[in-house]
Amino acid sequence: MSESEKPTLLVIDGHSLAFRAFYALPVDSFQTRDGQHTNAIHGFIAMLINLLKAEKPTHLAVAFDISRYSFRTREYPEYKGTRGETPPEFIGQVPLLQDALKAMSISTISLEDYEADDVLATLSVRATEQGYRTLLVSGDRDTIQLVNDDVTLLYPSRQGVSDLTRYDPAKVRERYGIEPHQYPEVAALVGETSDNLPGVPKVGEKTAVKWLGLYGSLDGILENAEKITGKVGESLREHKENAVRNRRLNRLVTDAPVDVQLDSLGKRPIDEQEVRDVFARLEFRTLLDRVLTLEGIDGGEPAVSATRATIPATQHLLDEELRGWLARSVVSSPDGLGLRIDVLDGRPVSAGIASATELVLLPWQAGGADYAPFEEWLASDAPKLMHDAKPQVKALARAGIAFDGLAFDTQIGAWLLAPGGKEATLADLTRKLLDEDLPTSDPNQLVPDDDAPSAATEAWYTGRIVDHLRTALDPGSLGVLRDIEMPTLLVIAAMELRGVTVDHASLADLSAGLGSRAADLAASAFAEIGREVNLGSPKQLQEVLFEQLQMPKTRANKTGYSTDAGALADLQASNPHPFLDLLLQHRDATKLRQIVETLDKSIAEDGRIHTRYVQSGTATGRISSTDPNLQNIPVRTEEGRRIRQSFRVGEGYDTLLTADYSQIEMRIMAHLSRDEGLIEAFRSGEDLHRFVGARIFGVEPADVTNLMRTKVKAMSYGLAYGLSAFGLSKQLRIEQSEAKVLMTDYFERFGAVRDYLRDVVVQAKVDGYTTTIFGRRRPFPDLSSPNRVLRDNAERAALNSPIQGSAADIMKFAMMRVEQDLTSRGLRSRMLMTVHDELIFEVDSSESDEVEEIVTTRMAGAADLTVPLEVQLGHGTDWDAAAH
DNA sequence: TATACAACGTA
DNA sequence: CGTACGTTGTATAT
Numbered sequence: 001m002s003e004s005e006k007p008t009l010l011v012i013d014g015h016s017l018a019f020r021a022f023y024a025l026p027v028d029s030f031q032t033r034d035g036q037h038t039n040a041i042h043g044f045i046a047m048l049i050n051l052l053k054a055e056k057p058t059h060l061a062v063a064f065d066i067s068r069y070s071f072r073t074r075e076y077p078e079y080k081g082t083r084g085e086t087p088p089e090f091i092g093q094v095p096l097l098q099d100a101l102k103a104m105s106i107s108t109i110s111l112e113d114y115e116a117d118d119v120l121a122t123l124s125v126r127a128t129e130q131g132y133r134t135l136l137v138s139g140d141r142d143t144i145q146l147v148n149d150d151v152t153l154l155y156p157s158r159q160g161v162s163d164l165t166r167y168d169p170a171k172v173r174e175r176y177g178i179e180p181h182q183y184p185e186v187a188a189l190v191g192e193t194s195d196n197l198p199g200v201p202k203v204g205e206k207t208a209v210k211w212l213g214l215y216g217s218l219d220g221i222l223e224n225a226e227k228i229t230g231k232v233g234e235s236l237r238e239h240k241e242n243a244v245r246n247r248r249l250n251r252l253v254t255d256a257p258v259d260v261q262l263d264s265l266g267k268r269p270i271d272e273q274e275v276r277d278v279f280a281r282l283e284f285r286t287l288l289d290r291v292l293t294l295e296g297i298d299g300g301e302p303a304v305s306a307t308r309a310t311i312p313a314t315q316h317l318l319d320e321e322l323r324g325w326l327a328r329s330v331v332s333s334p335d336g337l338g339l340r341i342d343v344l345d346g347r348p349v350s351a352g353i354a355s356a357t358e359l360v361l362l363p364w365q366a367g368g369a370d371y372a373p374f375e376e377w378l379a380s381d382a383p384k385l386m387h388d389a390k391p392q393v394k395a396l397a398r399a400g401i402a403f404d405g406l407a408f409d410t411q412i413g414a415w416l417l418a419p420g421g422k423e424a425t426l427a428d429l430t431r432k433l434l435d436e437d438l439p440t441s442d443p444n445q446l447v448p449d450d451d452a453p454s455a456a457t458e459a460w461y462t463g464r465i466v467d468h469l470r471t472a473l474d475p476g477s478l479g480v481l482r483d484i485e486m487p488t489l490l491v492i493a494a495m496e497l498r499g500v501t502v503d504h505a506s507l508a509d510l511s512a513g514l515g516s517r518a519a520d521l522a523a524s525a526f527a528e529i530g531r532e533v534n535l536g537s538p539k540q541l542q543e544v545l546f547e548q549l550q551m552p553k554t555r556a557n558k559t560g561y562s563t564d565a566g567a568l569a570d571l572q573a574s575n576p577h578p579f580l581d582l583l584l585q586h587r588d589a590t591k592l593r594q595i596v597e598t599l600d601k602s603i604a605e606d607g608r609i610h611t612r613y614v615q616s617g618t619a620t621g622r623i624s625s626t627d628p629n630l631q632n633i634p635v636r637t638e639e640g641r642r643i644r645q646s647f648r649v650g651e652g653y654d655t656l657l658t659a660d661y662s663q664i665e666m667r668i669m670a671h672l673s674r675d676e677g678l679i680e681a682f683r684s685g686e687d688l689h690r691f692v693g694a695r696i697f698g699v700e701p702a703d704v705t706n707l708m709r710t711k712v713k714a715m716s717y718g719l720a721y722g723l724s725a726f727g728l729s730k731q732l733r734i735e736q737s738e739a740k741v742l743m744t745d746y747f748e749r750f751g752a753v754r755d756y757l758r759d760v761v762v763q764a765k766v767d768g769y770t771t772t773i774f775g776r777r778r779p780f781p782d783l784s785s786p787n788r789v790l791r792d793n794a795e796r797a798a799l800n801s802p803i804q805g806s807a808a809d810i811m812k813f814a815m816m817r818v819e820q821d822l823t824s825r826g827l828r829s830r831m832l833m834t835v836h837d838e839l840i841f842e843v844d845s846s847e848s849d850e851v852e853e854i855v856t857t858r859m860a861g862a863a864d865l866t867v868p869l870e871v872q873l874g875h876g877t878d879w880d881a882a883a884h
Numbered sequence: 885t886a887t888a889c890a891a892c893g894t895a
Numbered sequence: 896c897g898t899a900c901g902t903t904g905t906a907t908a909t
Contacts, residue, residue, distance in 0.1 A: 206908055537905055538890060557890070559906085564891055591892065594903060620899060622895085629901045632894035640893085665895090665898095721897035730896085792896085800898040804895090808899095836895040836899085 010057035013138035026768035063119035103274035121252035147180035185218040188246035323373035336383030338463030341392040352455030359456040366399035383407035415616035476775030499608030501650035514593035525582040621808040647879035654845035660838035673756030682867035722796030772805035814862040
């Protein structure tokens with residue numbers, strides 16, 4: 001019998017997959033009208049449909065655990081003991097899932113005293129004996145031991161439940177470097193936290209695999225335990241019984257009394273009426289259609305074509321043919337054409353354009369007459385759909401090609417859908433959103449295949465991803481993309497090209513000075529302790545502080561005890577020692593020198609630093625800066641400000657202008673909370689912290705002392721971060737009780753602020769996401785996590801997000817309008833940098849007044865809040881001098 | 885040579 | 896037990 005003729009058995013670990021689905025999908029988005037949660041069921045059925053479609057199993061079953069107790073818990077009562085209470089939202093979903101499966105005529109199997117994975121093991125062995133091919137789906141890694149040439153494991157990825165990784169023997173070897181049957185031996189040594197099975201401390205996957213290679217098996221390793229040297233060897237000898245116990249428990253039972261004949265698991269037609277009833281109760285409309293379509297029943301709604309799209313042939317056009325094609329396509333594709341510019345060393349080298357049905361590849365060089373129609377189209381406002389447009393836009397600008405009409409960047413669109421992750425490549429999105437693979441050339445291939453994506457192919461995929469994203473994104477997010485992100489992209493591309501002048505000589509001076517200071521400090525520090533250690537090594541410092549000097553232990557971290565600045569300051573207070581102060585100063589000096597060195601190395605040929613702004617890298621909507629990061633240049637210390645002094649006005653310009661929003665986040669808080677006290681504070685024009693201090697301490701603003709002001713300021717700023725009384729007391733070095741009183745008094749006077757912050761979290765739990773003033777969303781799946789730490793973290797992040805995110809939105813509006821004004825008025829003064837709430841410009845002094853006026857009105861007018869937005873300006877020939 | 889962590893700079 | 900980032904060096908295993 002050939003492989004393709006073998007019957008295929010699909011067996012799913014029901015609990016494990018339902019649980020994965022539960023955490024993959026937001027609880028609050030899947031609820032029936034009567035409040036029954038359905039996210040786990042929905043995720044499970046969606047995955048099942050995908051599997052049925054893709055794998056076409058001839059036989060199938062879903063195995064469920066009966067309880068959390070089995071022969072394993074009898075043998076080792078702590079087994080899986082670390083698992084917390086089942087979340088209440090999950091309870092009740094499993095029986096409903098079983099109803100749905102029953103309606104779909106899918107057998108479910110449960111076995112008293114065994115776990116679902118034992119059922120998988122038993123069925124897979126029987127299936128192999130009877131000539132089946134078997135697919136197992138489980139979220140438990142122990143099932144890897146079942147993989148062989150006839151048995152494949154589909155293992156859910158971390159992201160979601162529908163994204164399954166295929167483990168065949170080759171994949172197991174690739175991922176773990178071992179044979180599938182050896183996996184439980186590795187797991188036994190390493191341990192499994194989620195099953196509460198501690199392994200051999202200090203032994204990780206790598207070590208375990210290495211030993212298996214050396215000694216062949218766990219038994220071999222244990223027999224040779226004496227031969228293994230070092231701390232790990234000691235650990236092994238001391239904890240070998242853990243490994244033995246783990247191995248006993250993680251062996252799956254392949255002859256469990258499963259009272260089912262494989263024949264009886266053959267795929268049967270669904271009970272249509274029953275499926276309609278069950279799915280109606282669950283309020284699964286789309287899933288119902290998909291199930292019915294799969295069965296060949298007309299579900300009413302037209303199903304999306306299941307056939308995988310094939311890439312249309314590529315055309316090569318030029319001159320009038322190209323002109324005609326563009327003219328036709330602009331009309332027939334009013335939502336835009338896919339565009340990809342291939343860039344080499346910052347220069348455009350070729351381009352591809354795609355409509356839904358046609359691909360055009362242009363071996364185009366800027367200025368070539370053959371491609372004039374293309375350059376005209378680039379310069380027009382005809383909509384373009386791109387992926388990661390910024391480097392392409394920059395390359396066009398360098399080549400002097402006009403560009404307009406950027407309608408959609410899929411990298412940014414995907415980010416708006418799921419902010420916070422790494423920036424996605426086109427291949428990532430093709431995989432994730434289209435469920436296809438972007439053709440790639442494999443560098444290991446001897447004969448390079450010509451399947452490597454051409455610019456035209458990439459343009460075509462980009463267009464298809466845009467189609468997908470336009471339905472996946474809500475209208476608010478689409479608005480953010482169109483009105484904020486696309487214009488901002490062009491602005492920051494221009495800023496990156498401009499760069500900022502940084503003076504090499506003064507950096508070199510600084511570096512030398514800091515270097516010799518660091519050396520002196522190190523020498524003095526070594527004299528204090530009578531030996532030389534690496535002051536940059538937390539590990540060696542711990543030795544010095546806690547062993548040699550016998551200082552009290554500080555806060556614990558993963559590798560021992562903290563030696564950060566806060567911990568060292570605490571030590572200095574309790575156990576004064578000259579070494580501590582020298583160490584802190586040394587840290588300061590080396591840190592600054594490191595920053596100076598990095599900046600110096602980043603100065604380009606033109607004497608300027610061209611940072612790269614990352615537009616789709618943050619969870620809140622802020623822009624970040626990298627290579628180098630210009631958003632964390634020191635400012636708080638005199639020494640640090642010397643670095644800012646090396647940021648200079650460039651040749652041909654007269655001054656640097658800085659413009660920053662004053663207390664923008666507090667103003668947004670006032671706006672969003674509608675707190676009358678806070679609004680009055682900002683409208684009064686009084687110093688904010690003085691005003692708030694006067695209210696809280698019941699004195700006149702003039703009588704607010706510096707200490708009172710400091711406390712109030714910390715409190716106000718901490719608010720937007722979810723600061724606790726504990727944190728406040730720590731920061732201000734006051735008693736927790738005093739911090740608590742301060743917070744109570746604060747909220748008594750500014751109660752609407754407290755209500756607002758509470759409501760943000762409540763609403764986020766209902767919606768599953770937060771929203772900024774302008775409609776930018778950020779999802780918060782962890783708000784419903786059973787894990788306290790995760791949930792608390794998510795709550796703080798959630799209450800901060802609308803504030804930080806709205807500030808980011810406002811700054812982006814300001815940037816695009818300022819840029820627009822400077823350009824349209826023909827000014828040569830230009831915007832160079834953005835640091836979250838600050839903008840830095842290079843100004844021609846003859847334009848100074850006009851530029852200041854534009855910057856002030858555009859920044860202050862970027863949003864219409866219930867409180868005014870205030871802007872502070874400063875100018876000087878360097879960045880430090882330009883601060884006010 | 886790549887990855888994880890602690891530490892620390894900014895808003 | 897305060898949000899959001901990026902970069903660095905050390906330590907660790909390869």
